[in-house]
Amino acid sequence: MSLANYIKGNARLKKVFHWMLIPSDEARPRLWVRLFLNRFYHQKGRGVIIRSWVRMDVVPFNKFAIGNKSVIEDFSTINNGVGAVIIGHNSLIGLGNVIIGPVTIGDDVILAQNIVASGLNHNYNDISRPIRVQGVSTAPIVIEDNCWVGANAVITAGVTIGRQSIIAAGAVVTKNIPPYSVAVGNPARVIKKYDEEQQAWVKV
Missing domain, CATH: 2.160.10.10 (Hexapeptide repeat proteins)
Incomplete structure (x- = not known):
């Protein structure tokens, strides 16, 4: 099982990773996601x-x-x-x-x-x-x-x-x-x- 699938299958872990990417009750990703992660991840x-x-x-x-x-x-x-x-x-x-x-x-x-x-x-x-x-x-x-x-x-x-x-x-x-x-x-x-x-x- 891949890491991504493992995270998706674990509700608590998924919630933690989601919070690391996006603040609670917000739509805009955190600054580190916008500046660093997305730059290398998306096409x-x-x-x-x-x-x-x-x-x-x-x-x-x-x-x-x-x-x-x-x-x-x-x-x-x-x-x-x-x-x-x-x-x-x-x-x-x-x-x-x-x-x-x-x-x-x-x-x-x-x-x-x-x-x-x-x-x-x-x-x-x-x-x-x-x-x-x-x-x-x-x-x-x-x-x-x-x-x-x-x-x-x-x-x-x-x-x-x-x-x-x-x-x-x-x-x-x-x-x-x-x-x-x-x-x-x-x-x-x-x-x-x-x-x-x-x-x-x-x-x-």
């Missing part, structure tokens, strides 16, 4: 730019990877505490984005400003107890290659946005979006699809 491609004012709530027990020549702009938050965050090559995470795993972003994706993509939901089954003590559930978000997501959009847990799609500014994506689609509104709905024969975007 970072060539020519990556992560701006100075990005909040990297990244821990070593879940994957974080970012591909070649991708950029994360200032005032964004990246959190892999409950699921991996994987960003492909040549992708842009715009100003003020919040990415909470599990989230996979493909190659050549553009996320504009103030987008929230969260694969996390808080459980609330027992109204006699505070929400914060009822745990969380996760469902992966996937944004496939060459998508463009407009400013202030929200992408909810469990959603896949198909390749070559456009999500309009302010849209709330609660269901899967097929490839080669334009989606708008709250909840987001597809209003156009790309027609290969006509070589044009066609209303649906």
Whole structure:
């Protein structure tokens, strides 16, 4: 049995190691994790730019990877505490984005400003107890290659946005979006699809 599996299988030991990485009731890792451990543990491609004012709530027990020549702009938050965050090559995470795993972003994706993509939901089954003590559930978000997501959009847990799609500014994506689609509104709905024969975007 590996050391990692041994720790995961021992509830008390797991709690101690978690506390060493992240202070109790907080999401941000301890300074030594951010400065030293993550630097050597996670995958970072060539020519990556992560701006100075990005909040990297990244821990070593879940994957974080970012591909070649991708950029994360200032005032964004990246959190892999409950699921991996994987960003492909040549992708842009715009100003003020919040990415909470599990989230996979493909190659050549553009996320504009103030987008929230969260694969996390808080459980609330027992109204006699505070929400914060009822745990969380996760469902992966996937944004496939060459998508463009407009400013202030929200992408909810469990959603896949198909390749070559456009999500309009302010849209709330609660269901899967097929490839080669334009989606708008709250909840987001597809209003156009790309027609290969006509070589044009066609209303649906």
